[in-house]
Amino acid sequence: MPLTESDLQPHLDRRRPGQNSLTTPRCEKDQVVIQSGTEGGKTLGTPICCVVENENVYKKDYSKFNQIPRPGHADYTYMLKYGTKASSGGGRSSARETIGRVCAGAIAEKYLSENFGTKFISWVDSVSDVSIPPEDKPGLLNELSEHDRQEIDRRGTFIVLQNEDKRAYIDYQSVLRDQQGKEIKQLDQTANEIYQQIEEEKFLCEDQGEIYKFEEIINIRCPHPATAVKMIEKIKEAKGKNDSVGGIATGMIVNCPKGLGEPCFEKFEALLGMAMLSLPATKGFEFGSGFEGTKLFGSAHNDLFSSCSEEEIKHEKISTEIKSKNPYLETKTNNAGGTLGGITNGNIIYFRVAVKPVSSISVEQQTCDFKGESKILEAKGRHDPCVLARIVPIIEAMSSLVTMDCTLQQLARKASSEVYLEDWF
Numbered sequence: 001m002p003l004t005e006s007d008l009q010p011h012l013d014r015r016r017p018g019q020n021s022l023t024t025p026r027c028e029k030d031q032v033v034i035q036s037g038t039e040g041g042k043t044l045g046t047p048i049c050c051v052v053e054n055e056n057v058y059k060k061d062y063s064k065f066n067q068i069p070r071p072g073h074a075d076y077t078y079m080l081k082y083g084t085k086a087s088s089g090g091g092r093s094s095a096r097e098t099i100g101r102v103c104a105g106a107i108a109e110k111y112l113s114e115n116f117g118t119k120f121i122s123w124v125d126s127v128s129d130v131s132i133p134p135e136d137k138p139g140l141l142n143e144l145s146e147h148d149r150q151e152i153d154r155r156g157t158f159i160v161l162q163n164e165d166k167r168a169y170i171d172y173q174s175v176l177r178d179q180q181g182k183e184i185k186q187l188d189q190t191a192n193e194i195y196q197q198i199e200e201e202k203f204l205c206e207d208q209g210e211i212y213k214f215e216e217i218i219n220i221r222c223p224h225p226a227t228a229v230k231m232i233e234k235i236k237e238a239k240g241k242n243d244s245v246g247g248i249a250t251g252m253i254v255n256c257p258k259g260l261g262e263p264c265f266e267k268f269e270a271l272l273g274m275a276m277l278s279l280p281a282t283k284g285f286e287f288g289s290g291f292e293g294t295k296l297f298g299s300a301h302n303d304l305f306s307s308c309s310e311e312e313i314k315h316e317k318i319s320t321e322i323k324s325k326n327p328y329l330e331t332k333t334n335n336a337g338g339t340l341g342g343i344t345n346g347n348i349i350y351f352r353v354a355v356k357p358v359s360s361i362s363v364e365q366q367t368c369d370f371k372g373e374s375k376i377l378e379a380k381g382r383h384d385p386c387v388l389a390r391i392v393p394i395i396e397a398m399s400s401l402v403t404m405d406c407t408l409q410q411l412a413r414k415a416s417s418e419v420y421l422e423d424w425f
Contacts (some may be wrong), residue, residue, distance in 0.1 A: 288337020
C-alpha cells in the first residue's frame with residue numbers, strides 16, 4: 001500500500017499541543033518520521049515504525065510530584081501496582097502515548113477509505129454545560145455524514161476579535177457573533193478575504209462605532225457556530241481561573257463494511273467502547289440512541305426494515321440473483337446506531353464519548369503525599385484547560401483501528417469459507 005509521512009502528518013497536526021490559546025502552551029511540532037516498514041513510498045508487509053520526537057520538555061515541572069500523587073492522575077495506582085512510577089510526567093498514562101494511536105489509525109483509515117470508502121468523523125458535542133441544542137443534533141448528524149472532517153474543522157474555526165474587554169467572533173460564513181454566540185451582522189467579505197487581510201495585517205472590524213482588532217484563530221471543532229462560540233467562552237473562563245472543563249465528543253463511521261463484529265464478547269460496539277474508554281480522560285461511552293433511547297417505547301425504538309433501492313443495490317455491487325437469495329435490507333431509522341446483535345448492518349455508526357475535566361490545574365488543592373501527610377498541591381506547568389478539540393482526531397484514530405481489526409477478521413473468515421467450500425463440496 002502506498003504510504004509516506006504525508007499520509008500521517010495531517011492527523012498528528014490536528015492532535016498536537018500548542019494549537020491556540022485554548023490548548024496547552026507546550027508547543028510540539030510532532031513531525032513524524034517513518035523509520036521502517038516502507039520502501040519507496042510503499043509498505044513492505046513488515047511492522048511499521050514511526051518516530052515523533054519530544055522537543056519541548058520541561059522535566060522540572062514534575063519534580064514535586066515524586067512525593068505527592070497528583071489528584072485525578074495515575075501516580076497513586078501505578079505505585080500500588082508497580083511500586084514505582086515515571087518521574088517526568090505520566091509515563092504510559094500520559095496523553096503523549098496517543099501519538100502512536102493516531103499514526104496507526106491514519107494507516108488503517110487510508111486502507112479502509114481506499115477499499116471501502118469508509119469515513120471516520122468526530123466533533124465536539126458539548127463543553128461543560130454548553131451543548132449543541134438537542135433539536136439540532138439529528139439533522140446535524142445526517143448532514144455531516146455527507147461531508148468529511150475538513151468541513152467540521154472549517155465550521156469549527158473562528159477568528160477571534162478583541163475590543164478592550166469585549167470579544168467578538170467571525171464564523172466560517174463571515175457572520176460576526178458576540179460572546180454569547182448571537183449573530184451581530186453578516187460581513188461583506190468572505191472568510192478567505194478576511195484571512196488574507198489578517199495575513200497582511202490590514203484587518204479591522206467595526207460595529208456601531210466600536211473597532212475590533214484581530215486576536216487569534218481558534219478551532220474548537222464544533223460544527224454548530226452559535227454553540228461553538230459559547231464553548232470557547234466557557235474554556236476561556238476556566239483558563240482564567242486556572243481551572244479546567246470537560247465535555248462530550250461525538251464519533252461517526254460512514255460506509256462501514258457490513259458484517260463486522262463477533263457474537264457475545266467481541267461485538268462491534270463492545271470493541272469500540274473498549275477502545276474509547278482506553279483513551280486518557282474518558283469517563284463514559286454511549287452508542288446509538290444510548291441513554292435517551294431508554295425513554296422510548298419499543299415500538300418507537302425499533303428500526304423497521306425496508307428493501308434496498310435498485311440504485312443502492314448497484315452501489316453495493318449486489319447482483320439481482322444474490323439479492324433474491326439473500327435480500328439486502330435497509331432500516332427506516334437508526335436508533336440502534338449501525339449494529340444489530342453487535343454486527344454492523346451498513347448504517348451510519350454513531351456514538352458519544354464523555355471526557356472529564358483535565359486533572360492538572362494550577363489551583364491549590366488540599367491533598368496528601370505518599371506517606372499520608374497533609375499537603376497543598378498546585379500543579380505548575382503547561383496544561384490544557386480543555387482537551388475536547390484535541391481528542392477528536394484520537395477518537396477518529398481509535399474508530400479506524402477497531403474497524404480495521406474487525407474488517408481483517410471478516411475478510412479472513414470469508415476467504416477461509418470459500419477455500420473450504422471449493423475443497424470439500
